[in-house]
Amino acid sequence: MKILAPFQKRKTETVNSEIFSVSRRDFLKVGGLLTGGLVLGVSFFSCDDKKKNVVTVAPNIYLSIASDGKVTIIAHRSEMGQGIRTSLPLVVADELGADWKKVAIVQAEGDKKYGDQNTDGSYSVRMFYRPMREAGAIARLLLIRAAAKEWQLPVEECDTENGQVIHRGSNKKKDFGELVETAQSLPIPKVEEIKLKDRKQFNMIGKETAIIDLHDIVTGKAVFGMDAVVEGMKIAVVKRCPVVGGMVKSFDDSKARAVPGVIKVLAIKGAGLPATLSKPLSGVAVIAENTWAAIKGRDLLEVEWDLGPNAAYDSAKQIEQLKLEVAKEGTIRRKRGDFNAAKTNAKKVIDHTYVAPYLAHATIEPPCALAIVKNGSCEVWACTQNPQGARDVVAEALGFAVEKVKMNVTLLGGGFGRKSKPDFIVEAAVLAKETGLPVKVLWTREDDIRHDYYHAMSVQRIVATIDSQNKLSGWAHHIAYPSISATEDLSVLQASDGELMQGATDFPYNVPAINVETHDAQAHLRIGWLRSVRNIPQVFAVATMLDEIAEARGVDAIAQALELLGEDRSITFEQELVKTTYPNYGEKIEDYPWDTGRMKKVIERVAKESGWGKTMPQGSGLGFAAHKSFLTYVACVVEVKVDQNQQVSIPNVYYAVDCGLAVNTDRIKSQFEGGAQFSASLALKSMITVKNGQVEQGNFDGYQIIRMPEAPQQIHVHIMDSDTKPTGVGEPPVPPFTPALCNAIYAATGKRIHTLPIDLKA
Amino acid sequence: MAKYSILVNGKKHEVDVLEDMPLLWVLRDIIGLRGTKFGCGQALCGACTVHLNDTAIRSCSFPISAVGEGKITTIEGLSEAGDHPVQEAWEKHIVPQCGYCQTGQIMNAVALLKKNAKPSEQEIEAAMKGNLCRCGTYNRIKAAILEAAGTPVTTG
Numbered sequence: 026m027k028i029l030a031p032f033q034k035r036k037t038e039t040v041n042s043e044i045f046s047v048s049r050r051d052f053l054k055v056g057g058l059l060t061g062g063l064v065l066g067v068s069f070f071s072c073d074d075k076k077k078n079v080v081t082v083a084p085n086i087y088l089s090i091a092s093d094g095k096v097t098i099i100a101h102r103s104e105m106g107q108g109i110r111t112s113l114p115l116v117v118a119d120e121l122g123a124d125w126k127k128v129a130i131v132q133a134e135g136d137k138k139y140g141d142q143n144t145d146g147s148y149s150v151r152m153f154y155r156p157m158r159e160a161g162a163i164a165r166l167l168l169i170r171a172a173a174k175e176w177q178l179p180v181e182e183c184d185t186e187n188g189q190v191i192h193r194g195s196n197k198k199k200d201f202g203e204l205v206e207t208a209q210s211l212p213i214p215k216v217e218e219i220k221l222k223d224r225k226q227f228n229m230i231g232k233e234t235a236i237i238d239l240h241d242i243v244t245g246k247a248v249f250g251m252d253a254v255v256e257g258m259k260i261a262v263v264k265r266c267p268v269v270g271g272m273v274k275s276f277d278d279s280k281a282r283a284v285p286g287v288i289k290v291l292a293i294k295g296a297g298l299p300a301t302l303s304k305p306l307s308g309v310a311v312i313a314e315n316t317w318a319a320i321k322g323r324d325l326l327e328v329e330w331d332l333g334p335n336a337a338y339d340s341a342k343q344i345e346q347l348k349l350e351v352a353k354e355g356t357i358r359r360k361r362g363d364f365n366a367a368k369t370n371a372k373k374v375i376d377h378t379y380v381a382p383y384l385a386h387a388t389i390e391p392p393c394a395l396a397i398v399k400n401g402s403c404e405v406w407a408c409t410q411n412p413q414g415a416r417d418v419v420a421e422a423l424g425f426a427v428e429k430v431k432m433n434v435t436l437l438g439g440g441f442g443r444k445s446k447p448d449f450i451v452e453a454a455v456l457a458k459e460t461g462l463p464v465k466v467l468w469t470r471e472d473d474i475r476h477d478y479y480h481a482m483s484v485q486r487i488v489a490t491i492d493s494q495n496k497l498s499g500w501a502h503h504i505a506y507p508s509i510s511a512t513e514d515l516s517v518l519q520a521s522d523g524e525l526m527q528g529a530t531d532f533p534y535n536v537p538a539i540n541v542e543t544h545d546a547q548a549h550l551r552i553g554w555l556r557s558v559r560n561i562p563q564v565f566a567v568a569t570m571l572d573e574i575a576e577a578r579g580v581d582a583i584a585q586a587l588e589l590l591g592e593d594r595s596i597t598f599e600q601e602l603v604k605t606t607y608p609n610y611g612e613k614i615e616d617y618p619w620d621t622g623r624m625k626k627v628i629e630r631v632a633k634e635s636g637w638g639k640t641m642p643q644g645s646g647l648g649f650a651a652h653k654s655f656l657t658y659v660a661c662v663v664e665v666k667v668d669q670n671q672q673v674s675i676p677n678v679y680y681a682v683d684c685g686l687a688v689n690t691d692r693i694k695s696q697f698e699g700g701a702q703f704s705a706s707l708a709l710k711s712m713i714t715v716k717n718g719q720v721e722q723g724n725f726d727g728y729q730i731i732r733m734p735e736a737p738q739q740i741h742v743h744i745m746d747s748d749t750k751p752t753g754v755g756e757p758p759v760p761p762f763t764p765a766l767c768n769a770i771y772a773a774t775g776k777r778i779h780t781l782p783i784d785l786k787a
Numbered sequence: 788m789a790k791y792s793i794l795v796n797g798k799k800h801e802v803d804v805l806e807d808m809p810l811l812w813v814l815r816d817i818i819g820l821r822g823t824k825f826g827c828g829q830a831l832c833g834a835c836t837v838h839l840n841d842t843a844i845r846s847c848s849f850p851i852s853a854v855g856e857g858k859i860t861t862i863e864g865l866s867e868a869g870d871h872p873v874q875e876a877w878e879k880h881i882v883p884q885c886g887y888c889q890t891g892q893i894m895n896a897v898a899l900l901k902k903n904a905k906p907s908e909q910e911i912e913a914a915m916k917g918n919l920c921r922c923g924t925y926n927r928i929k930a931a932i933l934e935a936a937g938t939p940v941t942t943g
Contacts, residue, residue, distance in 0.1 A: 245822020
């Protein structure tokens with residue numbers, strides 16, 4: 026079982042839904058999640074399945090309407106702050122015409138019957154918006170038919186509103202609950218029979234809806250992974266090998282065992298090398314009655330390690346080595362025109378090397394998971410982004426059939442890609458099996474910072490040429506960083522197609538000569554994905570270079586972006602790629618084209634909203650960057666102020682976003698607000714460094730993230746009005762902010778930024 | 788191990804724990820009040836913030852032996868129905884994203900307003916700088932505190 030990176034998997038190309046009434050036998054299989062009454066199963070299948078005539082028997086999601094009118098909707102995606110437990114159910118509820126106050130949300134466990142649950146890649150709304158609407162519409166039609174039958178009135182004259190079926194002519198009304206019995210006796214409407222609501226009929230889609238967990242969160246009642254408890258639960262804290270690939274040689278636990286409350290000490294077998302995206306690191310676990318005893322015991326362990334081949338690794342040295350590497354010729358991955366000729370004929374050549382560090386996810390809730398193993402089966406409670414993947418790897422680690430593992434999903438105290446990897450969940454399951462005790466594995470902050478699946482450091486070189494007509498004539502982008510794929514396969518030394526698609530091979534601008542070249546970079550840490558993944562460093566390099574090119578040409582940066590995007594059209598990349606594919610975030614390019622017109626419109630909007638071009642006071646500046654990622658178009662202008670002590674403050678951030686039809690405008694805005702802060706952290710603060718194979722930072726003093734006094738102050742989010750298929754917003758805010766900030770700093774100070782995090786005193 | 792009698796949310800609790808056990812783990816593991824969160828264990832992130840006699844403390848780095856006769860208030864004891872003005876302001880501005888740090892943020896904000904009923908934006912920033920939010924809800928936190936203080940400003 027392998028955990029796949031978000032861009033490695035194939036997404037269902039077209040998801041269709043089919044709804045059917047759930048029999049009593051099937052209902053029991055749901056495990057009591059729903060309250061009874063009318064229970065509808067929604068089955069998702071791809072068009073390909075349909076062609077192959079695959080009959081889907083197990084319903085994927087459930088919707089129930091009880092006789093008291095309560096509507097229960099199962100949330101099958103993981104909630105980590107993006108608001109998905111609200112945004113997908115509200116789509117069902119709006120199409121159904123439910124009373125939102127009477128809607129309850131139940132979180133699904135990890136099970137294939139719910140369809141794709143791997144919550145990453147800004148996929149949820151994109152994949153499930155239409156099926157959710159269809160689910161709501163089918164249930165609406167069923168209830169309308171039930172009412173029409175009871176009233177002996179034409180179906181066409183009835184509608185739903187606020188949890189009732191209504192007949193406008195006679196002013197007859199019936200609560201959904203009263204119709205349950207009749208509805209159960211009727212056949213379930215087919216997808217072909219429904220008519221989806223017109224946009225004007227929406228009450229919730231396209232508007233602001235508060236998250237359903239709001240009150241529980243502000244009263245401390247919300248249950249995160251850290252808060253899961255069972256009777257007799259013990260706490261495990263693990264001392265892991267400080268070097269990836271190292272192993273426990275021997276250990277002395279006498280001092281640890283002397284701590285009152287410590288129950289057991291035992292070794293955890295690690296994956297070794299490759300470290301994998303799913304298996305634990307080698308370590309020694311201290312299991313205790315409470316967290317404090319476990320932490321104290323762990324700190325008193327004396328472990329002798331076989332540190333393995335990464336023990337001499339030094340990240341600063343590798344960066345220096347990669348700087349030499351990107352000065353050479355690399356492996357061509359995209360080629361248009363003749364870059365060497367462009368360089369020979371250039372009036373001006375700009376050549377810079379960009380460096381960005383390793384980053385840790387640093388979710389405020391560190392990884393943690395609770396497991397019980399009893400009578401050949403296992404039950405887990407975990408803050409996981411990928412409950413099915415976690416279930417599979419736990420089953421494999423325990424030698425159990427998948428059906429013997431129940432994977433309950435809690436709220437996640439932040440995810441950002443860290444909690445896609447189930448290594449910590451496997452730790453809990455293995456310890457629970459070996460000890461026969463219910464065990465919660467808790468990672469301390471130091472464990473989290475030192476043993477993450479890191480966002481890879483990167484060295485990139487961009488060479489740009491300007492010809493005698495003052496046109497940008499050539500673009501060569503050299504790329505070196507350890508690939509995520511290397512975490513599973515150490516022979517991988519260069520960036521994968523999916524990584525390059527994020528801001529390198531998807532370079533959309535009209536430049537006659539383009540080279541994208543990759544270079545060898547070995548992985549020495551566990552490399553993973555972090556919110557917006559490779560878009561972060563690649564767009565940092567690309568969009569700061571574009572600003573520099575605009576300056577060299579004596580043109581405005583936004584005018585240049587519009588000029589280089591050219592006329593409105595759909596662009597493709599495949600024809601210029603060399604032994605490389607363009608995965609388009611798992612979608613067919615025909616379904617989700619790269620539309621220069623949409624990009625130009627967000628750029629024009631952000632220019633207008635930010636007052637681009639206005640004269641700024643001394644020490645202040647505006648910077649611009651635009652980027653499409655995860656199929657969402659974003660343009661960003663950052664206003665910066667730099668004082669005499671080189672202190673940076675960010676009074677205003679302007680975003681324009683085209684994410685297709687907006688589902689929950691409040692959560693779109695909040696993702697952009699948070700995305701700007703996330704990007705500000707990595708631009709100004711965060712850096713992981715490695716010496717002797719060991720991460721040098723351990724807590725929020727060494728690994729810093731942005732705090733309120735230095736955080737961007739006003740974040741203005743402008744959502745483009747659109748009827749197009751919705752796309753995700755979790756990740757797209759992050760990439761353009763950092764280069765826009767760098768460009769603003771240049772405007773304010775005349776200093777160009779080529780290295781992250783930004784250090785103006787350097 | 789030692790026996791302590793502590794007053795949490797107006798209720799006495801007798802606990803028998805290690806002298807250096809931080810209050811956080813007493814609350815979470817021994818008493819079972821899990822609204823107070825673990826984030827860093829070093830008083831660097833503020834997720835564990837509770838009140839000791841109306842002053843905000845970082846319970847992850849505050850040993851049980853130092854609590855003494857002091858009155859501890861956690862998020863569970865802030866209001867009966869979750870209707871403290873700060874909680875209401877938090878709901879009005881839909882502050883949380885993942886929500887994990889928010890109980891600590893709220894407790895810190897309540898302590899701030901007890902000391903300074905009408906804080907300026909700069910005073911809020913200074914008082915809240917010890918509370919990290921990785922989701923980046925800082926501006927809504929600020930807006931909610933101003934709202935609870937009766938000086939709301941519109942933020943973008």
